[in-house]
Each structure stands twice: as C-alpha cells, then as structure tokens.
Amino acid sequence: MNTFTAEVSRIQDLTHDVRAIELRLLEPASITFKAGQFVSFEVPKEGHPRPVTRPYSIASPPEQRERILLVLNLVQGGPGSNYLFSLREGNRTSFKGPAGAFYLRDDGTKDLCFVATGTGIAPVRSMILAQLQRQPDRPVTLFWGLRSQRDLYWQDEWAALAAIHPHLTVVTTLSRPEPGWQGASGRVTALVEERITSVRNLAVYLCGGNGMIKDVTARINAKGLCPIYREKYYDE
Ligand SMILES: Cc1cc2nc3c(=O)[nH]c(=O)nc-3n(C[C@H](O)[C@H](O)[C@H](O)COP(=O)(O)OP(=O)(O)OC[C@H]3O[C@@H](n4cnc5c(N)ncnc54)[C@H](O)[C@@H]3O)c2cc1C
Incomplete structure (x- = not known):
C-alpha cells in the first residue's frame, strides 16, 4: 500500500x-x-x-x-x-x-449481477465500467436500491451506457418512492428474488449495508450455488 x-x-x-x-x-x-x-x-x-x-x-x-x-x-x-x-x-x-478483496474477478465465462444500495454503487461503477471494456458481450445486470426520488443520481449515465451496451441491464429501485415514480419500487432483495431465475453461470457482487448483503446472499443461495463477492459498508 x-x-x-x-x-x-x-x-x-x-x-x-x-x-x-x-x-x-x-x-x-x-x-x-x-x-x-x-x-x-x-x-x-x-x-x-x-x-x-x-x-x-x-x-x-x-x-x-x-x-x-x-x-x-x-x-x-x-x-x-x-x-x-x-x-x-x-x-x-x-x-x-x-x-481490498472486493474486486472484479478475471473470470470471462460468467454472467455478472451487481447489487448495490446507496453509495455502494461506487465500486460497482468501477467494476461495470471495467467489465464493459474487457468483455462488452457478456451479460451484466445491476440492481441499485435508493430510497426516494430525491436520492436519485447517475440515472442518465447508466441509461446512456445501457443504450450503447445491449448486454447491460440497469434497474434502479426506490424503497420509499414519492407518488409519480414510474420505475421499480421496493427493496433490491425483491428484484433479486423476481428477476434472477437461474444462478447457473452467474457471479454476484454485493455492496452496501449488511442487512441487504445478508438478505440477498440468502436469496441467491436459495436458488443454487454461485460465487458471491461482498463489501459491507456499515451495520444497519
Ligand atoms: C471497504 C469500504 C468502502 C467504503 N466505501 C464507501 C464509499 O465509497 N462511499 C461511502 O459513502 N461510504 C463508504 N464506506 C463507508 C465509509 O467508510 C464510512 O463508514 C462512512 O463514510 C461513515 O463514516 P463517518 O466517519 O462519516 O461516520 P461514522 O461515525 O463512522 O458512522 C456513523 C454511522 O453511520 C452509519 N453509516 C456509515 N456509512 C454509511 C453510509 N454510507 N450510509 C448510511 N449510513 C452510514 C453507520 O451506521 C455508522 O455506524 C465504505 C466502507 C468500507 C468498509
């Protein structure tokens, strides 16, 4: 260091x-x-x-x-x-x-799923940008949890990236949306539950508070075995 x-x-x-x-x-x-x-x-x-x-x-x-x-x-x-x-x-x-040991693994064969809450997006942004450089053709999914509309940022940046990278899917979900929100609502845990149908050939990266990390880890494990890399920012 x-x-x-x-x-x-x-x-x-x-x-x-x-x-x-x-x-x-x-x-x-x-x-x-x-x-x-x-x-x-x-x-x-x-x-x-x-x-x-x-x-x-x-x-x-x-x-x-x-x-x-x-x-x-x-x-x-x-x-x-x-x-x-x-x-x-x-x-x-x-x-x-x-x-830190929470870094993008050099495993070119896996699809990647990133789950972040709040500023847990920081390392995930670095990893996704690196991955899109390395292997633009591998599917990458990001589930990002924020609280309400006033907490949103980088939405245009993710939309622009997804527009030029057809294999990138980004879903921002608000846990406490104000009326008028058209996007996903609820916790990232629910998105993981609904939208990850198979963990075969998947690597998962989680970053945020420990509550989310514990819940998402349990949901993924219930679907089967795959590598899960985690960075805990704080205890909730
Ligand atoms: C490996 C690692 C990387 C990190 N990277 C980032 C990063 O990129 N961006 C970032 O914002 N934070 C990051 N954190 C958290 C950061 O290190 C600090 O813990 C945070 O900034 C609070 O520190 P503080 O001294 O201001 O408050 P403290 O007095 O240390 O924190 C008070 C309490 O605030 C709560 N808390 C801590 N962090 C957060 C948070 N991010 N959101 C809401 N509540 C919180 C906790 O319950 C904590 O006990 C990271 C933590 C780790 C372990």
Missing part, C-alpha cells in the same frame, strides 16, 4: 447528501488498482487522541490512473464523511491504498 497526496480537482453535489469528489494524484502521480478496491483516509475524531481510518471505494475505472473518483454520503457527525465534505476544489489531501 502506498501513501498518495492528491488535489481535489472537482466536486459535484449529486443529491441533497451525496457528493462526488475527484482527486488528481500529485505524488505518486498515478495509481494502479483493481476495479472495486478502496483507498483510506486518516481523519481526526473529536475526543480521540489519534486519527481514525475510513475507507472509500474508488468509483472510477482502473484505466483512469491519474484521477480517482469517490462518491459518498454525509453521515451526521461522522468524522470521515464530514472531513471529505469539508474539502474544497484545489485543497490537498492524502490517503493510503489501494486495498
């Missing part, structure tokens, strides 16, 4: 509490990572003598080595997210990485 210094090159507010932060690497000037891996920040925590470590997945694809994209939500009073939300364009920061 290396320590990197970087400059905040772009900040984009995606929703009322989700922000994308692009970091341009200064020293070293580029990073080599596997799609799905994370970097870690050491941040001060009130009342603690020593900094605490918070990991954030890289949302950009691995071929983009000079800049990485993070996407995160603000957790009230949380030292990691509040530190990253305090950064402004042009500020410098440092992090360690890359690390």
Whole structure:
C-alpha cells in the first residue's frame, strides 16, 4: 500500500447528501488498482487522541490512473464523511491504498449481477465500467436500491451506457418512492428474488449495508450455488 497526496480537482453535489469528489494524484502521480478496491483516509475524531481510518471505494475505472473518483454520503457527525465534505476544489489531501478483496474477478465465462444500495454503487461503477471494456458481450445486470426520488443520481449515465451496451441491464429501485415514480419500487432483495431465475453461470457482487448483503446472499443461495463477492459498508 502506498501513501498518495492528491488535489481535489472537482466536486459535484449529486443529491441533497451525496457528493462526488475527484482527486488528481500529485505524488505518486498515478495509481494502479483493481476495479472495486478502496483507498483510506486518516481523519481526526473529536475526543480521540489519534486519527481514525475510513475507507472509500474508488468509483472510477482502473484505466483512469491519474484521477480517482469517490462518491459518498454525509453521515451526521461522522468524522470521515464530514472531513471529505469539508474539502474544497484545489485543497490537498492524502490517503493510503489501494486495498481490498472486493474486486472484479478475471473470470470471462460468467454472467455478472451487481447489487448495490446507496453509495455502494461506487465500486460497482468501477467494476461495470471495467467489465464493459474487457468483455462488452457478456451479460451484466445491476440492481441499485435508493430510497426516494430525491436520492436519485447517475440515472442518465447508466441509461446512456445501457443504450450503447445491449448486454447491460440497469434497474434502479426506490424503497420509499414519492407518488409519480414510474420505475421499480421496493427493496433490491425483491428484484433479486423476481428477476434472477437461474444462478447457473452467474457471479454476484454485493455492496452496501449488511442487512441487504445478508438478505440477498440468502436469496441467491436459495436458488443454487454461485460465487458471491461482498463489501459491507456499515451495520444497519
Ligand atoms: C471497504 C469500504 C468502502 C467504503 N466505501 C464507501 C464509499 O465509497 N462511499 C461511502 O459513502 N461510504 C463508504 N464506506 C463507508 C465509509 O467508510 C464510512 O463508514 C462512512 O463514510 C461513515 O463514516 P463517518 O466517519 O462519516 O461516520 P461514522 O461515525 O463512522 O458512522 C456513523 C454511522 O453511520 C452509519 N453509516 C456509515 N456509512 C454509511 C453510509 N454510507 N450510509 C448510511 N449510513 C452510514 C453507520 O451506521 C455508522 O455506524 C465504505 C466502507 C468500507 C468498509
């Protein structure tokens, strides 16, 4: 693992509490990572003598080595997210990485199913972009769970990707939609239950809170055996 210094090159507010932060690497000037891996920040925590470590997945694809994209939500009073939300364009920061065993496997024979809740989309975005480069002809399905309309982001980006990649299917489901929502509603777990008819030749990647991970793992296992890779962000 290396320590990197970087400059905040772009900040984009995606929703009322989700922000994308692009970091341009200064020293070293580029990073080599596997799609799905994370970097870690050491941040001060009130009342603690020593900094605490918070990991954030890289949302950009691995071929983009000079800049990485993070996407995160603000957790009230949380030292990691509040530190990253305090950064402004042009500020410098440092992090360690890359690390993590949740990365896109080099198994060209499997169809892929990704299930994410909230900002669990971050490593999944990196993995899907890498997969579409590597093997555009293999089926890839993404089930992404968000809460309501005000939590939606990147919908146009996924629609544009699906338009040029006929083997990519993206379904965003809202667990608490406001009236007027035309898309899928309910939990990702229900989508997995309904839409995955067979796990033969499937590899599954799950990222988000541990409740979703446990439920989806159980549903997949009930359908049969296949590899399931998981990244737990937090306990629900
Ligand atoms: C490998 C890994 C990669 C991660 N990548 C990302 C990422 O790309 N984007 C991202 O937003 N987070 C990511 N996380 C979560 C992140 O590391 C922090 O836990 C999160 O930002 C909260 O940290 P905090 O210090 O602000 O708040 P804390 O004080 O540590 O958290 C307070 C509580 O908030 C809840 N919480 C934590 N994370 C979230 C969340 N994302 N959504 C809702 N509630 C939460 C938990 O119940 C937690 O106990 C990742 C976690 C892991 C383990």
